[in-house]
Amino acid sequence: MKTIIEPFRIKSVEPIHMTSRETRERLIQEADLNLFALKSDDVIIDLLTDSGTGAMSSEQWAALMRGDESYAGSPSYQRFEAVVREVFGIKNVIPTHQGRAAEHLLFGAVGGAGKTVPGNTHFDTTRANVEASGAKAVDYCCAESLDTSSNSPFKGNMDIGRLRDCLAREGQNVPLVLVTVTNNAGGGQPVSLANLRAVRALCDEFGVPLFIDACRFAENAFLISKREDSEKGRPLEDIVHDMFRLADGCTMSAKKDGLANIGGFIAVRNGELARILRERLVVTEGFATYGGMAGRDLEAVAQGLREVLSPEYQEYRHASIQYVVERLAGIGIPVVQPAGGHAIFLDAARFLPQIPWNEFPGQALAIELYIEGGVRSCEIGSLMLAGVDPETGAEIPAERELVRLAIPRRTYTQSHMDYLLEVIEAVWLRREQIGGVEITSAPPVLRHFTGKYRRRQPAPRTAVS
Known part of the structure; x- marks a missing residue:
């Protein structure tokens, strides 16, 4: 069969609080553009992490x-x-x-x-x-x-x-x-x-x-x-x-x-x-x-x-992630290939080439995914992983500028994955309008957890690849 089905029956459900785009724009501003500062009740699909967020059997x-x-x-x-x-x-x-x-x-x-x-x-x-x-x-x-x-x-x-x-x-x-x-x-x-x-x-x-x-x-x-x-x-x-x-x-x-x-x-x-x-x-x-x-x-x-070593469970989990990755790649959206084990990773540097690394394209993209469809994700790029030159103290960019959409285990269904695809594609279609962000305050260690940011204006572009 081609249809991916969850190899389990759902015995308990948690309602999702649906929010409007206007509400999400206000909420992310109140959170100083930091997705870690959002309340989980204000998130429609929470892909911030797969750590401790799954459903138990x-x-x-x-x-x-x-x-x-x-x-x-x-x-x-x-x-x-x-x-x-x-x-x-x-x-x-x-x-x-x-x-x-x-x-x-x-x-x-x-x-x-x-x-x-x-x-x-x-x-x-x-x-x-x-x-x-x-x-x-x-x-x-x-x-x-x-x-x-x-x-x-x-x-x-x-x-x-x-x-x-x-x-x-x-x-x-x-x-x-x-x-x-x-x-x-x-x-x-x-x-x-x-x-x-x-x-x-x-x-x-x-x-x-x-x-x-x-x-x-x-x-x-x-x-x-x-x-x-x-x-x-x-x-x-x-x-x-x-x-x-x-x-x-x-x-x-x-x-x-x-x-x-x-x-x-x-x-x-x-x-x-x-x-x-x-x-x-x-x-x-x-x-x-x-x-x-x-x-x-x-x-x-x-x-x-x-x-976790059940072959049926692993087959389903990987098929679900691969489904999203292959459809994104099929319409030209830059995504890490082949599909990884626990998440979909968008290549923010290629998604938003107008944004330099020190204006954090991954964070900018993650913000827009939340505004567009209430999807919470996580930047894994120079905001999280930048190094420091020991001689000059200057920041060294991360090797990759990614946005991670981590899939909680046994939590979301294939219809949630289809919704996720729609949200990503909608942001992709307006990508030229997106600008970077800058830090207004942050601690010296693990700054992405508690930092505060503000928007920068998008740089002019002449073509879309």
């Missing part, structure tokens, strides 16, 4: 009732620990309330001034936690990732040559190599098993641990099963085992492929590192058998980690 809701809230030694933790060990094959499991807490604990333990942490592409909070420790985060994604229209199957891969140069140059100053699967900031693109093996070989050569940011591990495994010739048709569980057999540890936000609304963990093979992390955990997160999570949430994550 009936089995997860049932598991909540089994939650044991004992401070120490809870059987809910024991079940959670058993599932993480089963799925990832790593012994020492340390729960945290979400992924950035896991990153904070890890980089607080292994980072520090003078250290360098190479990755394929660090996402915003990962980079912030690396740099908060005093270390430097560097990105070595493959060259293919910079061509958003290329159909190269694994544009999340690490650039092995540049990683080798980094390890040779930095030596003992590299506490670990981090590979993010899928590569969120790079367009939700997967990392191949062959690339992970090549990274592992380099880590062995230089004596550096390999860690995986595992928050979308199942989506990455699914894309490996579809795109990597040697892995096609293999069970997802087997591919996941092969991925994490290569790693010394991982961090995870369970708000993505844990299919839960909260939670995360660190898993490590090294017993001494596990001891250090648990000691740090008790200071800030809670006792080692709950780590800031309620027992009921430990149960929900444990169930979600099993459900």
Whole structure:
């Protein structure tokens, strides 16, 4: 069959508050053009993030009732620990309330001034936690990732040559190599098993641990099963085992492929590192058998980690995202190709070529998507990821200017995707009229969350490509 259907029945619904265009224009101005400052009740389709925004299954809701809230030694933790060990094959499991807490604990333990942490592409909070420790985060994604229209199957891969140069140059100053699967900031693109093996070989050569940011591990495994010739048709569980057999540890936000609304963990093979992390955990997160999570949430994550490896679920999720990407590309709208694992990424630099990087085309486009149809999205470009020249203090533009439309899991239907297509096309048809934005105030770290902006006038254009 060609029609994409959701492989589930809907048992509970939440009403959507419909707003007019005039109302949305007022609301976004009141929010100082920052979509994070909007109330969710004023959003029609909320694609700001796929983190913790999905719907839980009936089995997860049932598991909540089994939650044991004992401070120490809870059987809910024991079940959670058993599932993480089963799925990832790593012994020492340390729960945290979400992924950035896991990153904070890890980089607080292994980072520090003078250290360098190479990755394929660090996402915003990962980079912030690396740099908060005093270390430097560097990105070595493959060259293919910079061509958003290329159909190269694994544009999340690490650039092995540049990683080798980094390890040779930095030596003992590299506490670990981090590979993010899928590569969120790079367009939700997967990392191949062959690339992970090549990274592992380099880590062995230089004596550096390999860690995986595992928050979308199942989506990455699914894309490996579809795109990597040697892995096609293999069970997802087997591919996941092969991925994490290569790693010394991982961090995870369970708000993505844990299919839960909260939670995360660190898993490590090294017993001494596990001891250090648990000691740090008790200071800030809670006792080692709950780590800031309620027992009921430990149960929900444990169930979600099993459900996310369902082939039927993964087929549906990826088909839904691919449907939108292919239709956008078919009418000439610049979109990251091939379809990523969790989101549609618009190429804002090509969508709005009249706007320079330092007037944030991604933010300008995200604002217009909200005004046009009440769709909330997220800029992933120079507003979020700009670097700073250490000598001059000048901003360095991000490698890509993207808008991410992150699809919450098991939340929206295909009719919502058709509506999304209509909204994007409507903005595309008036793209010449859109100008950039400038910052009026923002904090020095993670400025996109709380910054305030104002509009700039669009630059004149002579032609539309």
